[in-house]
Amino acid sequence: MATLIKHRRIVAQPSPPELTLEPADDPAAFAERLADLRVVAVRFPKYADGRGYSIGRLLRERHGYKGELRAVGEVARDHLELLAQCGFDAFELRAGEDVDDALVAFDDLSENYQSTAAQPLPLFRRRAVA
Amino acid sequence: MYLYDEIDQRLVDERVAQFRDQTRRFLAGKLSEDDFRALRLRNGLYVQRFAPMLRIAIPYGLLSTKQLRKLADIARRYDRGYGHFSTRQNLQLNWPKLDEVPEILAELATVQLHAIQTSGNCVRNITTDHFAGVAPDEIVDAFAWCELIRQWSTFHPEFNYLPRKFKIAVNGAVADRAATFVHDIGLHALRDADGAVGFRVIVGGGLGRTPVVGQVIREFLPWPHLLTYLDAILRVYNRHGRRDNLHKARIKILVKERGVAGFRREVEAEWARLKDGPATLTAEEVRRVESRFTRPAYACLRDIAFPKSKTPFNAWRRRNVHPHRQPGYAAVTVSLKKTGVPPGDVTSDQMERIADLAVRYSFGELRVTHEQNLVFADVQQAELHGLWQELRDLGLATPNIGLLTNIISCPGGDFCALANAKSIPVAEDIQRRFDDLDYLHDIGELDLNISGCINACGHHHVGHIGILGVDKNGEEWYQVEIGGNQGRTTISGANPGAYPGSPGNRGLSPIGASLGKIIGPSIARAEVPDVIERLIQTYLALRDSEHERFVDVVHRVGIEPFKKSVYGHPDQTPADRRAALAA
Numbered sequence: 001m002a003t004l005i006k007h008r009r010i011v012a013q014p015s016p017p018e019l020t021l022e023p024a025d026d027p028a029a030f031a032e033r034l035a036d037l038r039v040v041a042v043r044f045p046k047y048a049d050g051r052g053y054s055i056g057r058l059l060r061e062r063h064g065y066k067g068e069l070r071a072v073g074e075v076a077r078d079h080l081e082l083l084a085q086c087g088f089d090a091f092e093l094r095a096g097e098d099v100d101d102a103l104v105a106f107d108d109l110s111e112n113y114q115s116t117a118a119q120p121l122p123l124f125r126r127r128a129v130a
Numbered sequence: 131m132y133l134y135d136e137i138d139q140r141l142v143d144e145r146v147a148q149f150r151d152q153t154r155r156f157l158a159g160k161l162s163e164d165d166f167r168a169l170r171l172r173n174g175l176y177v178q179r180f181a182p183m184l185r186i187a188i189p190y191g192l193l194s195t196k197q198l199r200k201l202a203d204i205a206r207r208y209d210r211g212y213g214h215f216s217t218r219q220n221l222q223l224n225w226p227k228l229d230e231v232p233e234i235l236a237e238l239a240t241v242q243l244h245a246i247q248t249s250g251n252c253v254r255n256i257t258t259d260h261f262a263g264v265a266p267d268e269i270v271d272a273f274a275w276c277e278l279i280r281q282w283s284t285f286h287p288e289f290n291y292l293p294r295k296f297k298i299a300v301n302g303a304v305a306d307r308a309a310t311f312v313h314d315i316g317l318h319a320l321r322d323a324d325g326a327v328g329f330r331v332i333v334g335g336g337l338g339r340t341p342v343v344g345q346v347i348r349e350f351l352p353w354p355h356l357l358t359y360l361d362a363i364l365r366v367y368n369r370h371g372r373r374d375n376l377h378k379a380r381i382k383i384l385v386k387e388r389g390v391a392g393f394r395r396e397v398e399a400e401w402a403r404l405k406d407g408p409a410t411l412t413a414e415e416v417r418r419v420e421s422r423f424t425r426p427a428y429a430c431l432r433d434i435a436f437p438k439s440k441t442p443f444n445a446w447r448r449r450n451v452h453p454h455r456q457p458g459y460a461a462v463t464v465s466l467k468k469t470g471v472p473p474g475d476v477t478s479d480q481m482e483r484i485a486d487l488a489v490r491y492s493f494g495e496l497r498v499t500h501e502q503n504l505v506f507a508d509v510q511q512a513e514l515h516g517l518w519q520e521l522r523d524l525g526l527a528t529p530n531i532g533l534l535t536n537i538i539s540c541p542g543g544d545f546c547a548l549a550n551a552k553s554i555p556v557a558e559d560i561q562r563r564f565d566d567l568d569y570l571h572d573i574g575e576l577d578l579n580i581s582g583c584i585n586a587c588g589h590h591h592v593g594h595i596g597i598l599g600v601d602k603n604g605e606e607w608y609q610v611e612i613g614g615n616q617g618r619t620t621i622s623g624a625n626p627g628a629y630p631g632s633p634g635n636r637g638l639s640p641i642g643a644s645l646g647k648i649i650g651p652s653i654a655r656a657e658v659p660d661v662i663e664r665l666i667q668t669y670l671a672l673r674d675s676e677h678e679r680f681v682d683v684v685h686r687v688g689i690e691p692f693k694k695s696v697y698g699h700p701d702q703t704p705a706d707r708r709a710a711l712a713a
Contacts, residue, residue: 047164047168048251050288050290050293051369053288053290053291054288054369081287082285082290085287101155109285110144113281113285114287114409115409116288123137124412128415
């Protein structure tokens with residue numbers, strides 16, 4: 001059974017996504033609807049298919065989506081930190097993933113050099129302020 | 131050298147801990163072979179023919195002696211006492227043990243080294259001109275820009291699972307010594323009329339099974355926009371690059387499918403939304419990164435006029451010593467192309483001796499070149515003779531830089547699981563055939579590159595002569611190409627009396643980046659040296675003067691005369707050819 005984690009907790013009874021984007025989908029095509037949605041999922045059909053990371057950032061940064069952004073499909077422990085940086089805040093782990101391992105996956109790296117959905121200011125701008 | 135700050139160091143340390151945990155989970159059976167594969171590749175670890183292979187990043191080829199000593203020490207304690215410098219300016223260890231790799235990475239981190247993103251479908255090590263910062267024809271010092279791109283690409287969350295690997299090269303001089311036209315992205319650092327830095331952006335070049343010369347999509351990108359523009363290119367590629375076929379997944383295929391104008395439109399449309407956003411570079415950040423580079427404290431010296439006599443020292447000086455922007459200094463190539471030694475291989479003992487020499491002669495720094503040699507970038511001309519004697523004693527002073535025996539070669543079938551054929555023994559056979567230095571110098575500048583399979587790690591497509599190993603019914607055969615060229619490089623030392631950089635130096639190659647053409651059916655391994663000899667004889671008979679290089683002649687007359695010299699008439703059988711070659 002796939003487990004959904006959000007805010008570093010297991011979600012007991014997840015609500016189904018109102019919209020699921022496939023990797024080839026263009027987020028711009030759904031832009032008008034996003035304001036009314038509370039749960040949008042992006043599907044990762046393969047472990048190494050990285051298109052959804054761009055989709056996540058576009059939904060958050062370009063189209064201003066504020067609701068739950070859920071990664072579904074081949075979502076594994078070692079993806080989580082990257083996904084979180086790209087704007088995902090809910091993760092439906094694929095079957096067989098160790099949930100305890102997954103819950104600590106967000107702390108592997110303490111910084112990001114880049115501008116991301118989770119941290120729009122790149123490290124060099126934050127360094128400059130510090 | 132770029133010196134890490136506290137955050138750079140912390141990230142590398144955290145990456146080591148992360149990989150240690152991933153390895154632990156794999157060995158405990160909690161990570162599948164496939165999943166672990168994606169993770170270990172992003173830490174440079176392959177599983178090869180006989181053992182794992184670890185590819186250690188040497189960012190833009192710049193290395194301190196402290197780091198080189200650590201590499202020597204690691205190669206001795208965790209491997210078999212040697213390493214292999216690759217065409218991506220990295221160092222490969224061919225025999226580490228999988229369960230010891232986290233320990234190796236931890237040791238590397240103590241000297242600000244790592245193996246991050248040296249493999250896998252992500253942005254790889256940034257490469258540049260091995261004479262960056264010292265070349266007389268330099269426009270912009272490329273190192274700081276390379277480091278800015280290194281930081282941008284390191285753990286980029288959006289671009290960690292690209293359709294395929296992604297290689298970026300930066301060149302900051304008039305001559306292109308970074309092969310920028312055969313990279314996924316090539317960047318030429320330029321200056322506008324006011325002296326402000328910007329970049330010519332080239333996309334879609336690459337070697338491999340579908341070699342393509344890249345195309346310019348922007349003539350001048352002002353420096354503040356460097357990272358947002360890279361983001362735009364990578365985003366278009368990440369979303370639209372093919373993922374259904376491994377062999378069509380590189381950006382060059384997407385650029386071809388869209389056409390360069392179409393691809394440019396998509397990138398510019400994406401960039402319009404990212405431009406001036408938070409990822410826009412600031413002058414303060416560029417200054418900060420520049421200031422973290424150590425720079426040599428040059429003495430105030432004058433250039434030395436060397437006598438032109440025909441001595442072994444002068445032979446070495448003409449080939450292996452290069453001009454420098456600072457009077458009284460020179461850059462020196464330490465040749466890793468001695469006959470009988472696999473190209474790019476160095477033992478731990480040699481690494482330590484090289485480190486000692488770099489401390490005494492070149493401010494404790496060195497560079498790795500994409501031609502698999504090392505460079506001491508800042509040597510006083512007055513000390514060249516002493517350095518030459520010491521290098522000679524170590525077998526590192528072969529005076530063959532730019533010549534036929536300075537062969538680029540991948541590890542090939544002796545090591546690599548992908549190879550169809552061996553490449554190192556072929557290189558050695560050729561080096562043995564052309565062991566006469568006078569003859570070699572008479573032939574003049576010639577790049578000979580060998581790859582053991584179509585993945586083209588030995589850059590055979592851009593060799594003036596390129597050799598590709600192919601498999602025919604389980605036997606090793608070799609396909610020969612001629613006329614390839616890595617780019618508009620400097621032709622150095624072509625005038626035998628001239629000190630490189632003096633008015634006698636001939637300047638830029640008349641030919642830009644180009645891909646070789648196959649001359650005919652593949653040949654057996656034993657035939658390779660004879661075929662090369664035929665090509666050389668044909669060239670010598672056709673050249674206008676000793677200033678016309680092999681590749682210039684191929685571009686002037688085409689491949690036909692060369693083809694004929696090797697194959698005779700078109701339906702010649704292999705037996706005929708052997709008889710003809712033996713005659």
